[in-house]
Amino acid sequence: MDRRIFHHPVLGDCPSRATLTFWFDGAPYQAFEGETIAAALLSYGIRQLRVHEDSGTPRGIYCNIGHCFECRVTVNESPGIRACLTLVEEGMEVRSGVQLANPLAEQARQTEEKQQRESRQEGAVPQ
Ligand code: FES
Numbered sequence: 001m002d003r004r005i006f007h008h009p010v011l012g013d014c015p016s017r018a019t020l021t022f023w024f025d026g027a028p029y030q031a032f033e034g035e036t037i038a039a040a041l042l043s044y045g046i047r048q049l050r051v052h053e054d055s056g057t058p059r060g061i062y063c064n065i066g067h068c069f070e071c072r073v074t075v076n077e078s079p080g081i082r083a084c085l086t087l088v089e090e091g092m093e094v095r096s097g098v099q100l101a102n103p104l105a106e107q108a109r110q111t112e113e114k115q116q117r118e119s120r121q122e123g124a125v126p127q
Helices: 036-044 103-123
Strands: 019-024 025-032 048-051 059-061 073-074 078-082 093-095
Touching: 019 036, 025 036, 048 073
Parallel strands: 019 093
Antiparallel strands: 019 025, 048 059, 073 078, 073 093
């Protein structure tokens, strides 16, 4: 939690708060009471909360106000929970989102490979 600001030059020291332990992808982390999942993970430098279900590109906090749904994680087996709005609870288990299988893309790839094989066979000149 060393990325947090504990002393502000104008506002002074941050009041001490109770800490909670939660889990993210199987590893334990600490959060302050009243802190969101996204804020707690960001304090550890964790910015990637999931990957795009189709392309696999990394996703994380974008709007941080609950509008974009880019921060979706699975919380205690409930998928699609917005990390920027959800407060950490003691013992909470959070999992990042993973890339999903895409049967249509796989079928298209196999069809293209088959067409390429067939066109190579048709173009072959016997000697
Ligand atoms: S970051 Fe946009 S909904 Fe959470």
